[in-house]
Amino acid sequence: MQSHLLIGAASSGSGKTTFTLGLLRALKNRSLRVQPFKCGPDYIDTRHHRMAAGSPSINLDRYMMSDQHVLDLYARYTAGTDVAVTEGVMGLFDGYDGMQGSSAEIAGMLQIPVVLIVNAKSTAYSVAPLLYGFKHFNRSIKVVGAVFNFVASENHYSFLKQACEDAGVEALGYLPKRADVEIPNRHLGLSLDEDFCFEEFADRVAELVEKHVNIDRLLELTTVSESIHSPLERKQGVWHLPLRTAVARDAAFNFVYEENIRYLHSLGEVVYFSPLKDSSLPEVDFVYFPGGYPELHLAALSANKPMLESVRRYAEGGGRLLAECGGMMYLSDEIRDKDGNAYPMAGVLHQSATMENMKLRLGYRTLLYKDFRLKGHEFHYSRLAEQKNPLPSCAVAYTAKGVETDTPLYRFKNVLAGYTHLYWADPAGNEWFTNYLYGKE
Structure with missing residues (x-):
């Protein structure tokens, strides 16, 4: 049995990377074999994934790669793992041309269940129509649950859970609003500064994920009985000299x-x-x-x-x-x-x-x-x-x-x-x- 999930969001800035890193570290701490992926051409998030999960993170990109290559990569790197976690890019349906190249396109192509990260700052029950829209906009995309970020209190989360119930999307938990779980920014993507204490950061976010997110239910909702795809036999080229x-x-x-x-x-x-x-x-x-x-x-x-x-x-x-x-x-x-x-x-x-x-x-x-x-x-x-x-x-x-x-x-x-x-x-x-x-x- 394997769990496959894609972490998507309504927009950039919702906290996909923070939640992904916390989840990867939490799963690693449970001694699960975790394989991270990243939608799109990002080479900074993948490095953070590797540090959090202890295994290389692989890009999945339908502009730079052929469809067969994407299928081959996903099959090859998920073989023998317990959980495959794919971090989306931008908003779930944002691509280079409409939905083309989007996280949703990857989720549909690979049949990966989607967990939405929702920025709950300054909102409550109004997330209901947003969740309903993301669940029903494209039937080939399976949105199985939502995790909320920047939640002010348990009372705030109670309104968000009610919105989930009415929208037909399961509430899986939240991350509280805390300044010490924000990744410092450079002028080019997320910081890779040597003075950024990544291990402490990853452990801190993992602790919050374990405390406030129902990981067991998340894995249950995203479990499949067999590999989504079978790896292709790779053809080796013939070179004159190595x-x-x-x-x-x-x-x-x-x-x-x-x-x-x-x-x-x-x-x-x-x-x-x-x-x-x-x-x-x-x-x-x-x-x-x-x-x-x-x-x-x-x-x-x-x-x-x-x-x-x-x-x-x-x-x-x-x-x-x-x-x-x-x-x-x-x-x-x-x-x-x-x-x-x-x-x-x-x-x-x-x-x-x-x-x-x-x-x-x-x-x-x-x-x-x-x-x-x-x-x-x-x-x-x-x-x-x-x-x-x-x-x-x-x-x-x-x-x-x-x-x-x-x-x-x-x-x-x-x-x-x-x-x-x-x-x-x-x-x-x-x-x-x-x-x-x-x-x-």
Whole structure:
């Protein structure tokens, strides 16, 4: 017997992540085998999931992934587990185009029961029509219960329970309004600061979930007698030689999709290095610089001259290197902080990245590169400073709705770099990646 649930909400800011982390830790504390998932392209929530549950969190995304890949991932990672917990994105029905790409679409596709997290701040019985609407709006989505957040008192919860009864949605409990269960925010998603005491936070929320939420009933409502899907037999590619990959991983670079890294492991050995602390790149066939928070470590990154020189020599010597967002910034001549102070970087790409006048850029991206369609997501506050002769983009970028946009992809020798966090683990759409890795372009 397994429990499968998707944690959805009426809107962002309802407390999905806080409740998800508390539930994951509470289930782990019960010695249950828990598998977390995240709807959409988020790479910060998944890291928190892993810390709370003790197992890697996997993205499920119907824009970046084929349907078969989503089915395969869910089946493969839920096999042998007791509970699968999927955290939704934004509001339950919010997608990149109507309901397309929404949490509800994932719930319907995978037949996952939905537990709604409802922001109860400044409301009571008025949640009844909201709950009724979410339960009946789309019959392919099975809303089995509700948990309320920011509840002021037991008396407040009594009104919310009455609303649930009249709306036909079971009340499963609540989280009280408390300042010490709020996750601190950075300018880019949830904080991953080393000084944030995550373990204490997760235990604190788990204690509240155990006390105020009927976990046993939640698991009962979401239990199925057999796996929702059977894993597909994976077809292994045939490579001429195994690849050795180096992945940048430290406090400055850590925004990765778990399945991307798993795919690299399938091609050969994967080693890790720190642009903050190490003095040179390891001997490898391919280097991956993911995004992260380089802007929070500018002095240390710039002061590590041996690593900067090692990266520059590798790139200029024709080494294969993929850099995304913060990784691309690291390859630039310099990064300027929000006050305009410049910090020299690797100098592979002759441009300046800056945090001055920060403005959010986000959304799904499709990059037309040669004869391929690269899928990914853009999310950043930095920008590239204007210059007389900007580097030309080697791809044409489009939004999820097919509108051309100016998101660049740069090519220097065998270096690919851009703002898009690319997904390459789906066999149905990663020919561009394997061709690039093996020099078959």
